[in-house]
Amino acid sequence: MFRKPLGYLLWVVIPFTQGVFAQTNPGAYTVRGIVADSVSRQPIPYATIGITDEQQTPAASAYSGENGTFKMSLQKAGRFKLILSSVGYRPASQPLLIDKEKMLIQLDTLFLAATTVQLSGIQVISQWQLVEQKPGMLVYNAESDISNRGGTAADVLRKAPALNVDPQGKVTMRGSGTLKILVDGKYSGQMARSPADALNMMPANIIRSVEIITSPSARYDAEGAAGVINIITKKGSKSFSGNLEVMASNWEQAFNPRISLSRNRWNMSLHGHLHRAQDKSSAEMERTVLNNGQPTMVIRQETRKNNIMPHSSGELSLGFLPDSLSEISLTVNGWLGNWPDASQQHTVISLPDGTITDQYQQRVGSKEKFAGTDIALGYTRRLKRDGQEITLLAQFSPSKENTSYNSHQWTGDDKTRYREDNVNRTLNREWTFQADYTHPLTADGRYTLQGGLKSIFRHADKRYQVWSADGPPPADMVLQADRSDNFIYSQDVLAGYLLMKMKLPRGWNAEAGSRLESTHIKGHFNAPGSAFSNNFLNLVPTANISKKLDEAQTITLSYTQRLTRPYIWDLNPNANASDPRNITVGNPTLRPETMHQGELSYGWTSPAGTFINAAAFLKKTNNTIIDLTTTNAAGIATTRKENLAGNVQYGLNLSGAVSPTANWSFNSNVNINHLNFESDALMVVNTGWAADFNLNALYKLPGAVSLQAFGEYDTRIVTLQGHKTPRFYYSFSAKKELKATRMTVTLAAINPFNQTIRQKEYIHAASFRTGILNRYYNQALKVTLNWEFGSMFEQRGRKKISNDDVREQSKG
Incomplete structure (x- = not known):
């Protein structure tokens, strides 16, 4: 085969x-x-x-x-x-x-x-530059950014180059959300379940740096059309050390302990995260239903949400060095929490002339309880030849979640008119096995061949039942058989790759390789004849060539092909009808999307540390997986995943950092991109420009005091069926270091002059026009206490599994 x-x-x-x-x-x-x-x-x-x-x-x-x-x-x-x-x-x-x-x-x-x-008789060692250019990637040194104190990984990524993070924590790279987020180079079941949730559960104080890889080589899984983000955490120490961080604000409270110990051939690190967050938002929606271009109905909704979300996570890493050439590592990462999405809603339905035909109130009690673990075992052996290495890795990732809800509708006279319970439970199991080998072809190390094999076996069991009643208790809840079932899904991936790296004369460097991935998908329901299966074989080439013009300047040209596979969240046909006027459902017939990308980049780093990186890119995506919204004659909107024929995107990314004086430093990031969505089958055409800009400024005062200001602005964003209006985000921070006690106090103000982040979204098609005004409450004053004890943390590298091959579930 x-x-x-x-x-x-x-x-x-x-x-x-x-x-x-x-x-x-x-x-x-x-x-x-x-x-x-x-x-x-x-x-x-x-x-x-x-x-x-x-x-x-x-x-x-x-x-x-x-x-x-x-x-x-x-x-x-x-x-x-x-x-x-x-x-x-x-x-x-x-x-x-x-x-x-x-x-x-x-x-x-x-x-x-x-x-x-x-400075005042005290020797101060300079911090790492906030943004660096390294071969094949941009690196954001998060630990040098004081405003990250007390924050989450979402706050960290918000300031990284080439990335954009919306108020809910959804990450995009150059306008695309089909990317992969790794932690220490490894796949995380927590990230696969919901990246936005996972990023808001990870404390910023454990993050050392973030690698932004826009053109991944054949060594990476082919999944992740936009690119790969690798979050590097702080691990390992030569002796005993630790850190305690406590954060409190009007919206959230957190406790983040971590400890590290090394003795003889053993090393250990442990970190935890206890977090209580409050999520408050509101939305005003108006939808006009059209028939041959003429309005027939108007639906107006006001929705209020205010939820408390307790959650926790932790990781234990153990390393053992049996000899000077080998290393054995064990990592156990776990998470659990409750992420409810309860809401209050008022709906009014009227004719175009304003005559009200129906109105009702609705309360939804939604829970999203989840728990999971990643257990990874690794072995690395350096062989006799310099640079020759073999790595074996295995990982088991079990998880479960309960995303049930109950809804209650009543009229203005408090008379119950409809009740619904949706019970939705999922069990996931995933096994991964990986082997990588590096072989220098020449004694001088100029030419290196890398190769590897990988297998991923996924199994998901989703059971869902819907019960409803058209009246108040004691009216019996009746099982809705057509909306209840058991969805069994499996996805197996077998992959192999070869990659050649070449250090050529006169400052030239090149690498070229190919990755072969075979995907086998199976699924079935209880209903007869509902089984489906699909097999895909993808040969994914990558190439990269760079020229070092001098000690400060480098120019790089790269090409990569990527793909995005649907996962159970995209395929699951269980309809979320908690809002009966806005239904969300999966699509079991989805196919993977494929993307071709070319990129030309230029980097310059001066001896003084000034950094500039400019990258122009072009992407062509086929079978794009998108959210498509349609309406029926009653004005009920249904959103589900579909394969768009394709889209073309091109743009420019500019990143820079400069320190005009010893005390001042600035870094900035600009993304400009043009999107073109087009599908004859879905009758969708939309095109337009989008841009986002951020600026980060740091000033050091005498007495170990630092001040920082950050601002971000997003222009009008083009979507498949409409657009979103501009939005902005800003913060101010001050940090005081108490050298004698090794404590740090940080005070941060988030959007101090605006109670909410406001953004309007417009969706339109031949059968409807929708406008939504969203408000996200995040005006906050945050104080963080951080205490380090023992010796300072020092990074120790460790090989990890990196299952970056599955499309992530979007939150919200």
């Missing part, structure tokens, strides 16, 4: 390996070493290493790897100069002598000192 596709995969990669061996020079001199921090003695990743000859002509250059190691090749012996630099460190240089008789030069560890300044 797989012989022919695998043959295609090898056909793509073999020509690159032939070119590698044709260019290899066995007589080259190899220089190897490690770059590390002079204080912590920890490796420095992505440091720039250059070699110049006696005429100061560049002879070789390289970046240090994740473990701080580097390797370069020289074609002749002689006297040279080794130059090292990295953001946040003082540049360093030293003489380098290449002896004709010694083909391999192993240098002692090279140490870089952090940039420091004297």
Whole structure:
């Protein structure tokens, strides 16, 4: 079955390996070493290493790897100069002598000192730049942003480059929401269930940085059309250390403990999150029903929501080093909570001339109780050859949730007219197995081949029953058999990839690869003849080539193909009719969407730390999975997932950071994109521009006090069937560090001059026009106390499962 596709995969990669061996020079001199921090003695990743000859002509250059190691090749012996630099460190240089008789030069560890300044007699070490450019990604160093104190992961991503986060926590990248969010490079069942919920459950104080990968290589799962977001957390320590954080505001309260311990060959880290949040919003909707373009009915609704959402999460990580070349890791992550969506609603139905034909009140009691666990076991073995490594990973992710609701309608004289109970319970089980291998093809490490295999086995069991009654108690609730069933669903994915990485002469770097993914989907209901199945085979090529123009400038051209698979939340036909005028339902016939993307980017980083990145991109998506709203003659709107014929998107992303003085720093991000939705089958055509802009400013005062201001503005956003009006968000923060006690006090004001975030949404089609005014209450004053004890936290890398292959469920 797989012989022919695998043959295609090898056909793509073999020509690159032939070119590698044709260019290899066995007589080259190899220089190897490690770059590390002079204080912590920890490796420095992505440091720039250059070699110049006696005429100061560049002879070789390289970046240090994740473990701080580097390797370069020289074609002749002689006297040279080794130059090292990295953001946040003082540049360093030293003489380098290449002896004709010694083909391999192993240098002692090279140490870089952090940039420091004297302030009131206290030595202050500079913070990491907020935004950095690294090979294939942009990195937002969240721990350097004081306004993240006491916040959640949604607040962190709101300030990251190329991303946009709406008031409910839904994340988009360059106008697209079909992206994958990983935590420490691994898949999370919590993220797959609902990214918005998961981000609001993750405390900001455990996040070290965020990697934004807009053109993922073949090493990543093909899922996630817009790209991949990898949230890096703080883990590991050389000795005992810990942190306690308490946050309180008028809308939420949280307690976030974390602890880390290392002893001999063992290391352990543990963090928890207890969070009580209040979610308040309101909406005013007006829908005009049309017949041949003429209005026949007007529906007006006022909805109020005010819910308390208690939830918690935690993670335990254990690592064991049986020898200097091996590592065994165990990670257990769990979460549970109750995320209700209860509401009060008033509905008025009238004729176009204003004559009221019906009106009623409705109360909905909705609960969303959930619990889940990710249990991951990993093994890494570094082999004899430098850079040669094999990694084995396995993960089990069980979860369950109850998303039931009950609704009660009554008229103006308090007479009950309708009651409904919808009981909806889901059990999920998922197994993942993964093996990755890295093999350097040449001794100098310029050419590396990576390959791997992966299998994912998913099983979901969703049972739902609907009961209703047309009158008040003691009228009996009657089972609605046509809206009750048991939905059994399985999705199995088998994948393999090959990826070639090449460090070419004159500052060129390239990588090319292919990933083959086979998807098998099965589902059935209790009703006879309701079973369905589908199989997909996708060959996904990726390519990336970059040129380092000089020590400060890099230009990159990349191409990737991605896909998005539907999951049980998209397919489930259980209709959510808690609002009988606005029904949401899944679509079991959905097909995966595929996307082609090309990107040209330019990056510049000055020695002073000024950073600019500009990227132009073009995307073409087929079988796009979208939410389509239709209405019937009674004005009842039904929204469900459909496959749009396709859409084209192009745009520009600009990110930058600058520090005009030692105390001032700014970073900003601008996204501009043009969307074009078109489908003859669905009779939908919509096109237009959209943009978002944010600015982050930080000022350091004497006495270990810092001030920060952040603002974000989104322009009019084009959607499939309409548009959303502009919105804005802003915050101010102040932080005071108490050095003696290692405590930090942070005060933040969120939207202090606006009680709500207001945004209007317009949806229109041939049969209706709808306008919705949404108000999200988030004006807040927040205080956070943070205490660190023991030694400072230091990052320790660990391989993780990264199941970034499933379309996420959108919240709300």
